[in-house]
Amino acid sequence: MTPGLLFALTGIALFSSGVAGLILQTHLLRKIIAFNVMGSGAFLVLVGLAQRSGEPDPVSQAMVLTGIVVSIAATALALALARRLLNLTGEMRFPAEGQDD
Amino acid sequence: MIEIELIPLIILVPLLWASLAFIAGPAHGWKLALGGSTLQLVLAWRLAAEVGGGADRVHVPGGWEAPLGIALSADGLAAVMLLLAQGVALPLAFYARAYFARHPEGAHTFWPLTGFLLAAMNALFLSADIFNLYVTLELVGLAAVGLVASGGAGSVAAALRYLLATLLGSGSYLLGVALLYGAYGTVTLPELASQVTEASPPVAMLAAGLMLAGMAVKTALFPFHFWLPPAHGGAPSPVSALLSALVIKASFYLAARLWLALFLPLATPSWGQVIGVLGAAAIFWGSFMALRQARLKMLIAYSTVAQVGYLFLFFPLATHTEPAAAQSALQGVTLQALAHGLAKAAMFAAAGAVILSTGHDRIMQLGGITAHMPVTVFTLAIAGVSLMGLPPSAGFLAKWLLIDSAIVSGQWWWIVVMIAGGLLTAAYVFKVLRHAFLRAEQSEVYKPLPRLVEWPGFLLAVASLALGLRAAELLNVLGTP
Amino acid sequence: MTRGTGRFRKMLVSVGCASLAGAAVFAVMALPEPAVRLAGPVEANMDRSGVTHPVTAVLLNFRGYDTLLEIAVLLLALLGVAAAGGSEKIGLRRLPSAPHAFLQSLTRLMAPLMVLAAGYLLWAGSHRPGGAFQAAAVLAAGIVLLFLAGLLPERLQSDRLLRVGMVAGFLVFLAVAAFPLAGGALLQYPVPLAGALILLIESGLTISLALILSGLFLRLPDEFEEEEE
Numbered sequence: 001m002t003p004g005l006l007f008a009l010t011g012i013a014l015f016s017s018g019v020a021g022l023i024l025q026t027h028l029l030r031k032i033i034a035f036n037v038m039g040s041g042a043f044l045v046l047v048g049l050a051q052r053s054g055e056p057d058p059v060s061q062a063m064v065l066t067g068i069v070v071s072i073a074a075t076a077l078a079l080a081l082a083r084r085l086l087n088l089t090g091e092m093r094f095p096a097e098g099q100d101d
Numbered sequence: 102m103i104e105i106e107l108i109p110l111i112i113l114v115p116l117l118w119a120s121l122a123f124i125a126g127p128a129h130g131w132k133l134a135l136g137g138s139t140l141q142l143v144l145a146w147r148l149a150a151e152v153g154g155g156a157d158r159v160h161v162p163g164g165w166e167a168p169l170g171i172a173l174s175a176d177g178l179a180a181v182m183l184l185l186a187q188g189v190a191l192p193l194a195f196y197a198r199a200y201f202a203r204h205p206e207g208a209h210t211f212w213p214l215t216g217f218l219l220a221a222m223n224a225l226f227l228s229a230d231i232f233n234l235y236v237t238l239e240l241v242g243l244a245a246v247g248l249v250a251s252g253g254a255g256s257v258a259a260a261l262r263y264l265l266a267t268l269l270g271s272g273s274y275l276l277g278v279a280l281l282y283g284a285y286g287t288v289t290l291p292e293l294a295s296q297v298t299e300a301s302p303p304v305a306m307l308a309a310g311l312m313l314a315g316m317a318v319k320t321a322l323f324p325f326h327f328w329l330p331p332a333h334g335g336a337p338s339p340v341s342a343l344l345s346a347l348v349i350k351a352s353f354y355l356a357a358r359l360w361l362a363l364f365l366p367l368a369t370p371s372w373g374q375v376i377g378v379l380g381a382a383a384i385f386w387g388s389f390m391a392l393r394q395a396r397l398k399m400l401i402a403y404s405t406v407a408q409v410g411y412l413f414l415f416f417p418l419a420t421h422t423e424p425a426a427a428q429s430a431l432q433g434v435t436l437q438a439l440a441h442g443l444a445k446a447a448m449f450a451a452a453g454a455v456i457l458s459t460g461h462d463r464i465m466q467l468g469g470i471t472a473h474m475p476v477t478v479f480t481l482a483i484a485g486v487s488l489m490g491l492p493p494s495a496g497f498l499a500k501w502l503l504i505d506s507a508i509v510s511g512q513w514w515w516i517v518v519m520i521a522g523g524l525l526t527a528a529y530v531f532k533v534l535r536h537a538f539l540r541a542e543q544s545e546v547y548k549p550l551p552r553l554v555e556w557p558g559f560l561l562a563v564a565s566l567a568l569g570l571r572a573a574e575l576l577n578v579l580g581t582p
Numbered sequence: 583m584t585r586g587t588g589r590f591r592k593m594l595v596s597v598g599c600a601s602l603a604g605a606a607v608f609a610v611m612a613l614p615e616p617a618v619r620l621a622g623p624v625e626a627n628m629d630r631s632g633v634t635h636p637v638t639a640v641l642l643n644f645r646g647y648d649t650l651l652e653i654a655v656l657l658l659a660l661l662g663v664a665a666a667g668g669s670e671k672i673g674l675r676r677l678p679s680a681p682h683a684f685l686q687s688l689t690r691l692m693a694p695l696m697v698l699a700a701g702y703l704l705w706a707g708s709h710r711p712g713g714a715f716q717a718a719a720v721l722a723a724g725i726v727l728l729f730l731a732g733l734l735p736e737r738l739q740s741d742r743l744l745r746v747g748m749v750a751g752f753l754v755f756l757a758v759a760a761f762p763l764a765g766g767a768l769l770q771y772p773v774p775l776a777g778a779l780i781l782l783i784e785s786g787l788t789i790s791l792a793l794i795l796s797g798l799f800l801r802l803p804d805e806f807e808e809e810e811e
Contacts, residue, residue: 016603049283058636073659076798080663081261109768210665247662304609
């Protein structure tokens with residue numbers, strides 16, 4: 001069990017919990033945090049699995065750097081939308097399903 | 102004669118005008134958009150001409166050959182999708198200019214967002230590197246969400262739902278990329294393709310499942326379709342048109358591309374059938390819900406849910422079937438993507454025209470629009486013809502090819518599904534037209550519409566009809582898979 | 583995602599995610615050694631890349647096209663945040679309350695240090711971990727701090743200037759990327775110029791990304807305002 005493999009397995013656990021949280025949580029901030037957990041899990045798998053034999057791999061590290069930036073962008077957008085929704089409805093939750101407006 | 106590198110240009114041009122539009126603001130953004138989109142259409146046309154008939158084009162950024170660098174390649178399928186994107190975007194740019202002149206909400210971010218959206222889609226169609234595809238997927242997704250969010254206070258919840266759904270999809274895709282890179286040490290599609298065989302370790306199947314599931318969520322395949330109707334139905338009409346016509350096709354294209362280029366050795370016919378069943382469910386559920394809608398834009402949005410189902414019939418029809426069946430399936434689905442793109446853009450443009458004129462889009466009160474905006478009603482009717490799959494529209498030809506594929510591969514049950522789908526589509530199209538032909542109510546006020554609000558939609562609808570007549574050339578470009 | 587929080591749904595999702603995790607663990611443990619090792623080709627081409635750190639070489643040269651698109655993603659996020667906020671301005675908004683004097687003194691001390699740190703990180707990126715993103719992050723934090731302390735110069739708050747600043751880095755990157763198209767491929771830096779071009783791109787990006795990142799933070803819709811401008 002190399003460190004790389006351990007990172008990858010942790011990443012898998014994080015990814016799965018992140019997905020569950022994203023779907024099941026109702027509070028918007030928790031959904032966004034769950035998305036970040038999910039993303040971090042995927043990054044850990046990417047780096048850990050590529051380096052499971054012990055040698056450092058610059059390509060996977062560069063890919064994760066790119067992924068982190070993309071994550072920031074997505075999180076910022078999600079937070080902005082959630083804040084606006086809070087301003088409009090007073091709650092950090094999706095409004096109940098009402099079809100007509 | 103200067104050798105123009107078409108592949109990078111068709112990505113760089115929209116990036117450039119989108120950035121300039123960001124600085125310039127909406128007053129000048131539309132000029133950049135119109136100029137840029139025209140140039141892009143010319144480039145896409147040139148590329149299709151060069152690629153047609155099997156001569157794939159490749160571009161290597163940085164001169165670094167894969168697997169060290171990123172591979173960009175254009176084959177027939179990519180060229181056709183590029184044509185769809187630029188071909189729909191240009192009329193919609195004219196339409197959006199006129200629409201926002203009347204209804205400025207959302208105009209100040211529309212042009213740069215649309216430019217980035219087009220750049221992202223072009224980059225997606227041309228990429229042959231699965232990590233680069235992740236970046237382009239996110240680019241498309243964020244641009245689309247931004248466009249939905251620009252619709253004002255009413256679209257914020259829909260935009261956020263869309264964002265979280267699309268992030269779930271791309272996150273799943275990314276894990277697939279991570280697994281494949283860890284297993285095979287490369288992210289270049291052709292290299293991966295040579296390594297993935299029937300005897301691949303279980304990691305490959307897991308990655309396939311994750312990536313395809315991610316694309317299913319992003320394409321709103323049943324049962325992941327919950328985010329689409331509020332997002333497409335609630336956004337400003339030019340945005341709805343872009344989303345339903347183009348954005349939805351990008352993730353489907355990726356699913357089909359991965360299936361064909363990478364995962365076919367792993368696929369079993371039963372998985373194909375499962376996906377087909379979800380497609381059929383989408384067709385029925387989407388059409389059923391469309392019939393129940395009170396608002397025109399929501400009806401059209403649910404229609405998108407239904408039409409996406411036809412696209413996913415590709416999987417059962419092309420998985421380990423006879424080559425003739427697989428070929429027909431690919432051709433049919435590509436034509437369906439194009440026909441639907443044109444027709445749906447036309448319908449949303451028409452719905453926007455109705456809203457501009459009457460101030461609402463309630464179907465029950467559509468009466469009288471035939472007298473006041475006949476071009477718009479024609480647009481709805483012609484687009485409806487393509488959606489229903491009546492000859493000689495491209496929609497008809499697409500379904501014909503799919504039915505042909507079903508016959509050759511012996512999967513006659515999909516024929517039943519498609520015919521039933523066509524009938525249901527006719528039901529909701531006629532519902533709209535029936536109300537449109539009624540007499541106007543006394544209290545309705547109809548503001549006159551500038552020509553640019555009605556004619557781009559009409560042009561798009563006619564294109565979806567005319568495409569059926571000229572499909573042979575298009576299928577030539579597509580080539581054989 | 584709010585279709586009823588029934589227990590069945592919770593169980594279904596939890597079981598689904600747990601089995602996904604289990605399948606992934608099983609698949610990962612069963613992996614043989616990978617077929618292609620990219621560290622080798624990276625190492626072999628380092629002397630033609632213009633920098634001495636392999637990750638920077640991958641990010642800005644071998645896979646520079648990814649980085650180009652990634653900057654576009656950040657710009658897009660800013661556009662989206664602006665669209666979500668509902669107002670037309672990209673620029674900063676008013677402070678909700680008067681800043682504390684201690685914060686102001688501390689900021690006056692920290693801000694020059696942060697600029698210095700950002701400059702170092704930018705330069706260091708060519709031969710150790712560092713580069714445009716890291717420098718931009720520090721600079722962005724500095725901008726946010728200056729704003730919260732009420733010390734941000736008025737000149738920086740012009741809408742048009744901010745827009746140009748945010749896009750300029752990306753435009754520089756586009757120009758450097760497109761320039762080689764005349765004789766070769768996208769982003770194909772001439773080998774003797776590679777190092778200088780990468781530094782040029784990174785400098786432009788540092789400023790633009792700092793503005794974008796701080797803009798993302800400072801443009802988040804505020805709790806008490808609605809359509810204030």
